[in-house]
Amino acid sequence: MRRRLLLLGTVVVAVLAVVAVLATGLGRDPAATASPLVGRAAPDFTLGGINGPAVTLSKLRGQVVVMNFWASWCTECHEEQDALDQTWQRYRDSGLVLLGVDFEDTSDGAKDYMHQSGLTYPVVEDKDSKTALAYGIRGIPETFLIDRSGRIVDRIIGRVDADRLAGAVEPLLKGGTE
């Protein structure tokens, strides 16, 4: 009996050890992955606009840029649409540019969606995904915050939240031009 209990104890300890090691793999939150881009100058680009003129990032220097990678097929993106609209309406007159970057999408699909959802901020088209590659996109939606000096200060993987975005944007807007 004692031997059996000992053996049983060994099994329990071994299994718990295996589970513990595997559990560490779960602890990683991909959304929290530190991006090597944070703190660096945002890679520049010029992309054609879908609902307006072409946009060159470096020409927006002096303004705070919220850059959101999205696509019309991305259901997660639809769900963050309200938060982005709110942010745009609230801060557009205080020196914020919200820029949608349409990723792996068709122009027609994007236009249809923008028309339906009443999206009003400028959207550009990343036709060959070069910009997405330059920013190391893992999946969409992904949102980058760029300060007035053109430096990336934050990267949000997954859906954005209006309050979190406001909390991140306001200090940047107050920071003035560096």
Place this chain on the structure above:
Amino acid sequence: MAFLGTYGLMLGLVLSVGGAVTAAVGARTDRPALVQTARRIAFAVLATMVVVDGAMLAALLSNDFTLRYVADNSSRETPVFFKVLSLWAADDGSLLFWNLILAGYVAAVAIRFRRYRPPTFPYALSVLFGVQAFYLLLVNGPARPFGTLAQAAADGRGPAPLLQNHPLMAVHPPFLYLGFIGFTVPFAFGVAALLAGTGSDAWVSIIRRWTLLVWCFLTVGLVLGALWSYSVLGWGGYWAWDPVENVALLPWLVATAFLHSIMLQERRGMARLWNIALVIGAFALTTFGTFLTRGSVLSSVHAFAQSAVGPAYLTFLGLVLLGGFGLVAWRLPMLRTPARLESTVSREAAIVGNNMLLLAATAIILLGTVLPLVVEALTGDQITVGGPYFQSALAPVFLLVLVLAGTAPLLPWRAVNRERAVRRLRLPVLAAALVIVGTSLAGLRDLYAVAGFGAATLVLVGNGQEIASGLAVGRRHSGVLRTLARGRRRYAGLTVHIGLALLAIGITASSNLAEQTQVTLRTGESTVFADHTLRYAGLETDQQAQRVVLTARVDVSGSGPLTPRMNLYPAASEPIGSPSIHRGVLRDLYASVISLQDDGNSATFRFYRNPGITWLWIGGVVMALGGAAAAWPARRRRAEEATVAAERRRQFSGAGVV
């Protein structure tokens, strides 16, 4: 549809929990009526799953973009065929499909034991329902396949381009699932034997037959996966030692070990503990594989979408390991067997060797697959383990497996009669030696390649000789067919070995003798490769509803043209290539387009000459057929069941008279 699906899943969960409890109580209190009720619940769960999967299918086919899953994995332009495949093309949907197959297995067990009910049956039914309850819990909480969108999407994304590029997607995943999920049945009967505590070995033949069936499915699934990789991905290979591939191979290796070691228990009463541990291990490995590939552990683009699934899988894996091996520890006295090996040169010893080697291969692959995870857990560093590790570590192990597969069937049980053994081994060893000398003289310098061809010859000739001599003797006495029927298990096993040899030839030839080249050709230009002149004839464009197909036509001297393609999907930044293959008995000629320049007036191709690949597919088919022949119900068992039925009838008619 969302309503039907959501409530169907809830109903299924309630039924499964009810079934598990009913069967368990029926087993503990020995009440056949309860067990009969549990059997009926199995059919109810299956019916519910059919309705739920049907609801998802209907949603996919009717473009119901209020469902998130449909919006994410289908689109208006997706052809109907690929809309159907979307049912299992992504995580949430495939869990529905998983539940359907599992419910099918539970119902199959309920049908199989409708009359003949071994004492392990009610316990096994309870375990099966328990596993089903877990997978249903998963789709009722952490994963929500019928989750809806606040605002219906106008159109969906469509399936991932890679998954809508080849019809093999229709058969590869279902076979793999049949294999993977099927391990639940042997596991359930193994645990049932431990729970029931019957000292008898009656569970052995039940588990053996189900494991064989599942092994066949998994064999076909793995081979189809390799065929898909080869025919779709365009890199000229078929196995990349990707974690998702590895975790499918692990339970296959353990099940193969079990199918050999089970003979020790059947014939000699040995290895009872070992066998039950293998059955539990195989199921634990399938659970581990599911956790690793679906639990968001591996880096994945959409890992953030489902963070709750991983912990659920891990908890389940913990329960399986604890429950399974805990029970083994608890029932240890029952599992002890007295028999010992009598000789180191005997069938038993060879089987022990086979098990050691197969488990060594399992350990090597497991280590390479989890090492990055463990290292990251301990040091925070990210590492990858690549193909060279697996190839160099596994080549010697698999070579020895081949040597055993070629010689062990020629060795007698217990102890060897040296003279007889030498006589039977003479021809196969001679043939292998000839091949080794021949390939060396022909200029083959790679040690493993030479040894691989030699060992495969040993297996082919050794097992072929056994079949031939058995049939020759049989023909004189009772006729070929009757001999085959009587020795079905033995001939089936030898056939599997022959399939293995063909597979080994394919792998050895393709991984050691392949050639490749990369060239850029302008329209009308040609190059010489693998004894053919290859001329780029030009580009054709075909605008299809869901994609644009660019076909580069390459005229091949002495045979038809090769037509590798590039497919442009709207939702993909890079074009998805489709290779073009001239398959042959001796070698395949394989072409991929790497890039197009100058409006298609210039194209960069990669051409491969892959010898022996066809034998890999043939070998896989032969192995699966052999396995199926071994699993086929024996006449004796049918007779047994007929006796049971007759006994019942007698009892009942007797009761009627009274």
